[in-house]
Amino acid sequence: MRVVFKTSYDRDIDLHEHGQSRAKIAVLLAIMVALPFLVGDYYLAEAANTLIWALAGMGLMVAVGHTGQVSLGHAAFLAIGAYADSALMNAGLPFLVSFPVAGLITGLFGAIIAVPAVRMSGIYLAIATLAVFVIVEEMVILLEPITGGVGGIMAPSVTILGISFDRYAALPNFYWLCLAVVAVVTWGYANLMRSPTGRSFLAVRDSEVSARALGINVTRTRALAFGLSSGVTGLAGALMGHYIGFFNYELFSIFISINLLLVVTIGGLGFIQGAFLGAILITAVPQLISILRDNLVGIGIDLSGIPGLDTMIFSLILIGFIIYEPTGLYGRWLKIRTWFEIFPLARKDMFRRQKSYLKTERMK
Amino acid sequence: MELLQLMIGGLANGCIYGLVALGFVMIYKASEGVNFAQGDMMMLGAFIALGFGNTDQMGLPFGVAVLLAMVLMFGIGWGVERVVVRQIFGQPQFALVILTIALGFVFRFVAGSIWGYTPLVLETPFAGQNLRSGGIVISLADLVTIGVTLVLTLALWAFFAFTRIGLAAQAASQNQMAAYIVGVPVMRVNSLIWGLSGAVATVAGVLYATRGAIDPNIGLLGIKAFAAAVIGGLGSLPGALLGGLIIGVVEPVAGRYAPGELAKMSPYIIMLIVLVTRPGGLFSQIQMKKV
Structure with missing residues (x-):
């Protein structure tokens, strides 16, 4: 058990509780930066995909996890980001301008x-x-004229200062680009959550009435959170457009919205880390299913004849998490970690859920 | 004349939206939760009726098949509440939203693996029969749809307004704890309402199937039915029907005189307009508490 010795009030809101957790983040970042030298192209592309999903997940996390606003339409913001970025680049703007502007447009729309x-x-x-x-x-x-309609649109190749960041021609560069965006957004997000604005998000989520009583402008806070959420999702959409290369409206289906919800719920609502865990799960499970499929064919079971099996498995995972572990993967990890940290002192009902009763929202 | 013809078809369509919306509203009235799987329950109900009734499946008479399907869906609705939904009793609404979305996928998968993904046609006694008056053709299926919907809405409204269980359900939705204290068996009431909404969904599904082929993805119609329920004000049974009728009539008319995409958007545009101007829907159930 580690004792954190605090000598100033600022330590209370520090991003990292102690040096070790700062070092852990640094090591993780170093591994992520070195990844192109460690794994092959296939896994690198998957890693980039995971990062993009994590970015979109962080976008949704601001709304769902931290402000308590459920959105079933975040695929729309992915689409707006992707189309805005491609349209601006086709109009001749460089990526460095079009990318943030696409995020801004999406955020404003949101x-x-x-x-x-x-x-x-x-x-x-x-x-x-x-x-x-x-x-x-x-x-x-x-x-x-802008979106290519049903036919779809080709995302232009990304070039920054003469260096190619094309998803196929220069995959490591594209991966680093995604990593940089994700790192910056994560850093900003973590800092936002320890600022008065971030704290007011949490207050609004936990109790609108008490937030209002504390002098928080609830409407403005929720609008700001939703705008931020859609802006970040728009950035993820722009990257996703470049990652897919050629896309039409079908890429951003209702299932993407639901997958995003899956990312935040399974990852752990209200934890930035949850968005990453959820993203890893959502990109890894289809791979695992396909590997499982290939292996089962070997022993005489053919699952490829059953359409929709992936969605079914996702749905069952989701139902399981909602019922048995509403705090998600990260919540489970926290429980396990606490058990080890205070080792012989853990009690069984330490994390028991409080019994709660629903009250109507129709009377305010 | 053309407009009138469009509107009659629209009314019948609207009745189906209204019926699915009734399912939402019932569950909302009883447990303040929204069942996003309602559309998929409708789909499942239609397929079960098809499984009982069609000659190449079990070949029972149409009426018997529909009744059996209703009973079975009542059981499924009841069971879903008992086994799954009850586990998150008292949790925030958000949990139920995600849970029922996932349940919808499970239903779709089940129907898809039993009946396949190719569209099937339900055999009905009144297929292809039309009434003609003047220049207007009214199909018997449309008339049956409108009639059944009216009767069902009235019956459900009476159930919630006059019966003990109906009133108990409303009490449970407003404050679970208080309902417990005055002796309402909240859990049992919830199960019953889920079962009833399964049966209503079956009726909606069968009526939908009389008007065309069905496949496991027709459950997506549920999204339109939400729009209907929200336009009417979640929690109001006549409102749900009215919302369904508005959407049902506007859609084909917009499709006739405007680009197709606009027609597809029209239910949602109406819904957003209603939400912005009257956030509680046309028959608002939201009241500010006076302190």
């Missing part, structure tokens, strides 16, 4: 939607975002 949407609570917001998703999907088809 904030505009959020202004009426945040007045709704819980379920209404979820349904409104679903509606926005359908509208955006149809708009993509309608705005054919």
Whole structure:
């Protein structure tokens, strides 16, 4: 058991509790940077994909995990980010400009939607975002000159200062680009969560009434969180467009929205680390299923004839987590870690869930 | 004349949206949760009726098949509540949203593995029969749909307004703890409502199947039915029906006079307009508590 000796109030809100956790992050980052030299192209592409999913997951985490706003339409923001980035690059802007601008456009769009949407609570917001998703999907088809309509659009190749960051021609560069974006966003996110703004997100999530009583402008806070969330998701969408290369509206289906929800719920709601764990799971499980499939064929069981098996397995995992471990993978890890840290002193009902009763949202 | 024809078809369509929306509203009224798998329950109900009724499957008479399907779906709804939903009793709504979305995928997978993904047609006694008056053709299926929907909505409304269990369900939704204290068996009421909504979903599914072929993905119609429920104000049974009718009528009319994409968007645009102008829906159930 480690004793953290605090000598100033600032230590309370430090990003890292002690030097060791800072060192751990540094080691992790070093391994991630060195990854192109350690693994082959196939796994490197998967790693880039995981990073992009983690980025999108962080985007959704701001809304769902930290502000308590459920969104079923985040695929729409991925789409807006991807199309805005490609359109701006096709208009001749360099990636360094188009990428942040695409995030900004998506964020503004999200904030505009959020202004009426945040007045709704819980379920209404979820349904409104679903509606926005359908509208955006149809708009993509309608705005054919920009988006290529049903046919789709080719994401331009990324070049920064004459160096190619193309997803196929220069995969390690593209991977480092994703890593850099993810690292910067994660750093910003972690810092946001220890600022007054981030704390007000948590307050709004935990109790709207008490947040209002503490002088927090609930509407503005929720709109800001939603805007930030969609902006980050838009950045992920832009990267995803470049990663896929050629995409149309079908890439950003309702299933992507649900997969994103899966990332944040299974990873652990309210933990930045959760977005990463969830992203790893969501990119690894299809691979594992296909490996399993190949092995089962060897012993005479053919699963390839069953369509939709992947979604089914995902759904069962999700149901299992919601019921038995609502805090997700990261929550489980925290419990295991605590058990080891305080070793002989852990008690069985230390993490027992408090019994709760639902009260209507119809009376405020 | 053309407009009138479109509107009659739209009304019948709207009735189906309304029926699925009724399922949402029932569960919402009873447990303040939204069952995102309602559309998939409708799909499953239609397939079960098809499995009982079609001659190449079990070949039972149509009425018997539908009744059996309703009973079975009542059981499935009840069972889902008992086995899965009850586990997250008292948790925030968000958990139920995700849980039911996942359940919807499970239903879709089950139906897909039993009946396959190619569209199938339910055999009905009133297939292809039309009534003509003036220049308008009304299919018997449309009339049956409208009639059944009206009767069912009235019956459910009476159930919630006048019966003991209906009132108990409303009490449970407003404050679970308080309902317990006054002696409402909250869990049992929830199971019953889930079962009932399964049966209603079956009716919706069968009516949907009288109007065209079904495949495991028709459950996505549930999203439109949400729009209907929200337009009417979640928690209001007549509102759900009205919302369904509005969507059902606007959709084909918009499809006739505007580009197809706009027609597809129209339910959601109406819904957003309603949400922005009247956040509680047309028949609002939200009240500010006076302190």
